[in-house]
Amino acid sequence: MLRLKATFRKFITLLAWELEEIPYLLLGTIVFSTTIYVLYPGVSHSAGSLIIGELIERDSLKFKASIQDYLFYPSLIIDAIEPLAAFLAGILFATNVARTFENKELQTLLTCPVKRTHVILSKFCVNYSILYISFAIPFLLDMILLGISSLSLDIYIWLLILAFPILFACSLAIFISVTLKMSAFSAVLPPLIYFGLSKALDTSSEKTYMLLYSKWDEKLFKAIQDWITLQSVPQMGVEFLYIFLYRFLLPVLLLAFSVIYFDKILQLD
Amino acid sequence: MRLIKLVIVFFLTFSISLGVATVIRGLIPEGFTSGITLLPYESHTAIYRWPPRFVRIELRSSDKIIFQVYYTNHENHTIIEKYTDRGLFTINVRQRRLNYYILMQNTLNKSVNVNLYITFYGFEKDFAHLSIILNAFSISISFVYVYLSIKRSNIESQD
Numbered sequence: 001m002l003r004l005k006a007t008f009r010k011f012i013t014l015l016a017w018e019l020e021e022i023p024y025l026l027l028g029t030i031v032f033s034t035t036i037y038v039l040y041p042g043v044s045h046s047a048g049s050l051i052i053g054e055l056i057e058r059d060s061l062k063f064k065a066s067i068q069d070y071l072f073y074p075s076l077i078i079d080a081i082e083p084l085a086a087f088l089a090g091i092l093f094a095t096n097v098a099r100t101f102e103n104k105e106l107q108t109l110l111t112c113p114v115k116r117t118h119v120i121l122s123k124f125c126v127n128y129s130i131l132y133i134s135f136a137i138p139f140l141l142d143m144i145l146l147g148i149s150s151l152s153l154d155i156y157i158w159l160l161i162l163a164f165p166i167l168f169a170c171s172l173a174i175f176i177s178v179t180l181k182m183s184a185f186s187a188v189l190p191p192l193i194y195f196g197l198s199k200a201l202d203t204s205s206e207k208t209y210m211l212l213y214s215k216w217d218e219k220l221f222k223a224i225q226d227w228i229t230l231q232s233v234p235q236m237g238v239e240f241l242y243i244f245l246y247r248f249l250l251p252v253l254l255l256a257f258s259v260i261y262f263d264k265i266l267q268l269d
Numbered sequence: 270m271r272l273i274k275l276v277i278v279f280f281l282t283f284s285i286s287l288g289v290a291t292v293i294r295g296l297i298p299e300g301f302t303s304g305i306t307l308l309p310y311e312s313h314t315a316i317y318r319w320p321p322r323f324v325r326i327e328l329r330s331s332d333k334i335i336f337q338v339y340y341t342n343h344e345n346h347t348i349i350e351k352y353t354d355r356g357l358f359t360i361n362v363r364q365r366r367l368n369y370y371i372l373m374q375n376t377l378n379k380s381v382n383v384n385l386y387i388t389f390y391g392f393e394k395d396f397a398h399l400s401i402i403l404n405a406f407s408i409s410i411s412f413v414y415v416y417l418s419i420k421r422s423n424i425e426s427q428d
Binding site: 020022050 | 271272274275278279282283285286287289290293294297299300301315316317318319320365366387389393395396
């Protein structure tokens with residue numbers, strides 16, 4: 001128990017150290033670009049008009065929200081967020097991971113009594129948190145402006161779904177940074193791979209094509225909402241298998257491979 | 270100490286970018302068009318949520334119709350504009366979370382073609398207020414931090 005506590009304390013210290021190493025200019029650029037991008041009228045839907053239902057009784061002004069369409073607008077924003085997340089993750093990991101190989105900073109860090117796994121995981125956690133928070137704050141603001149109450153469960157389900165595309169972007173970026181060890185390639189390759197993968201999925205089949213766009217995020221949102229409110233158990237069809245593979249298993253495998261490669265295989269001069 | 274600086278940089282950048290986003294959103298007009306054919310004695314109502322900007326509604330109909338715009342806060346409803354002719358109307362939307370109803374009613378014994386062109390322009394009031402408050406707050410925090418840093422470095426140099 002004491003050993004576990006000590007390991008945890010060391011990991012927290014590493015996290016704090018990694019966070020302090022983030023350049024201010026890079027942090028500012030990420031926050032600025034994500035806020036402007038998410039709240040830009042072409043991406044955000046809160047700048048325009050929303051149709052929310054149809055009138056069923058004119059005298060008492062009762063209306064029926066036939067489809068709560070505005071609850072699904074966040075899925076369109078997540079679609080738009082994905083390419084920018086891949087681009088920013090590339091830059092962030094190139095600066096924070098790949099460059100440390102180039103300037104031998106990592107060798108200096110590894111002379112301290114820290115585990116290699118903790119070093120790479122702390123870098124991943126810090127970069128992932130920065131990207132997630134940078135996207136989540138304007139995304140949350142946009143959802144509140146859309147009329148979704150900040151106390152409703154829907155907003156937190158959307159925030160959970162937002163975590164998946166950013167997880168994919170970050171795990172791809174860390175995989176490239178650890179294997180190539182060159183900052184230029186690490187910055188450029190994640191967005192290129194993302195666009196290549198999108199193009200490949202786009203042309204393969206209709207089901208995988210739909211995976212790229214908001215329909216399946218909406219289905220995932222409905223399934224999580226029903227499961228949390230105990231309305232129904234989500235059916236695990238082929239759609240959820242695709243969602244599970246693309247949104248969760250692929251990023252986790254990329255991250256696990258990066259950690260194992262860094263810990264067991266990678267030779268540092 | 271560097272962590273506090275990092276949080277201040279984050280907050281300051283966020284508030285500045287929110288201000289820039291407000292200006293961008295205010296300068297870009299948003300809009301949509303809807304066309305409908307009202308059969309004899311038919312009516313049509315659409316319910317919207319609009320951002321707190323100026324709304325310009327251009328109504329073009331092939332004949333006279335009753336055209337109303339009103340909002341409700343679930344209990345009471347207030348008719349804000351009522352027209353019986355084609356024309357150009359401007360509405361100042363003050364709150365975001367109200368439901369706005371557009372009612373078009375054909376009182377004639379013949380079909381009427383109606384085209385609506387709705388454009389939103391101007392700054393979103395709530396968004397602008399939020400960005401001004403956040404900017405003022407973050408700039409004040411930054412100044413306090415810089416002042417304290419200078420004071421601390423002076424004390425250290427004296428020691």
